[in-house]
Amino acid sequence: MSVVLETRGLTKAFGGLVAVNDVSLQLHKGELLALIGPNGAGKSTCFNMLMGQLRPTKGSVHLMGEDITGLSPRVIWRRGVGRTFQITATYASMTVVENVQMALLSHNHQVLKVLPYAHKMHRDRAHELLEMVGMAEQADRHCAVLAYGDLKRLELAIALAHEPTLLLMDEPxxxxxxxxxxxxxxxxxxxxxxxxxxxxxxxHDMDVVFAHSHRIMVLNRGQLIADGNVEAIRNDPRVQEVYLGGGTVFKSEDEAEDA
Known part of the structure; x- marks a missing residue:
């Protein structure tokens, strides 16, 4: 299985505070990997280094074997990395389909050249992406009136418009x-x-993490303390201690049903 994303000794310090400390990870093609940890563990800092918003103090980031450390977010995006954010970012004055069309225009390097008639371009592909995320019926609604869950699905369609190899989702x-x-x-x-x-x-929702992840990695105080499948992480005493304070044990689905 090919490695899509790899970090080697990734570290970020803000003065005397080390937010991410020597994190090395691999993400393979077609893998759904969760990065979890308590508040302040360094998850968002790690994401910001992967996407170029922050430059690592030490270490490196590799995409499909290419060193992308320190490249700008725009360049990394052009390399095939998409991202969704904790707080949705859409054009509220535009319709759902127009938001996806804008992403497709950007993907095709057409934004400045075709703005006068942009609303006519890539509509079929935009509708295909909206169908994929269950938003086709709301294509002509303005984003300002959408429910929050629908905005999250629209943001996913926008990210997919770029045909990413890698998708980073920060608390989706x-x-x-x-x-x-x-x-x-x-x-x-x-x-x-x-x-x-x-x-x-x-x-942060462990039900979501355990239900859908192929693999889980756990950060605590900037350090990677565990890496494994759902059962391995569920039963890891270090994870139970730092993530739940040692007071609660993660339950399996069968145990949860019996409780």
């Missing part, structure tokens, strides 16, 4: 109702399976 279900969280992550898992996209995501 934050602010969503439980049923919406499950639906969004099932949709993401389906995309991983059907298109071979590799996904690295952070998440």
């Amino acid at each position: 279900t934050a602010g969503m109702a439980p049923r919406e969280r499950i639906a969004l992550m099932q949709l993401t898992a389906d995309i991983v399976r059907d298109q071979g996209v590799s996904v690295l995501f952070t998440e």
Whole structure:
């Protein structure tokens, strides 16, 4: 299985505070990898280094074997890395389909050249992407009136417009109702399976993490303390101690049903 993303000794210090400390990870093609940890563990800092918003103090980031450390977010995006954020970022004055069309225009280097008639371009592909995320029926609604869960699905369609090899999702279900969280992550898992996209995501909802992750990595105080499948992480005493304070043990699905 080919390695899509690799970090080697990734470290970020802010003065005397080391937010991420010597993190090495690999993400393979078609893998859905969760990066979890308590608040302040370094997850968002790690994401910002992967996407170029922050330059590592030490270490390196490699995409498909190419060193992309220190490249700008735009250049990294052009290399095939998409990202969704904790807080959605869409054009509220535009319709759903127009938001996806803008992403497609950017992907095709057409934004400045075709703005006068941009609303006519790439509509079929935009509708295909909206169909993929369950938003086709809302294509002509303005984003300003959408429910938060629908905005999250639209943001996923926008990210997919760039045909990413790697998708970074920073707390993709934050602010969503439980049923919406499950639906969004099932949709993401389906995309991983059907298109071979590799996904690295952070998440606080353990039900979401355990239900959909192929593998889980755990950060604590900037350091990687565990890496394994769902059962390995569920039963790891270090994870139980730092993530739940040692007071609660992660339950399997069968145990949860019996409780």
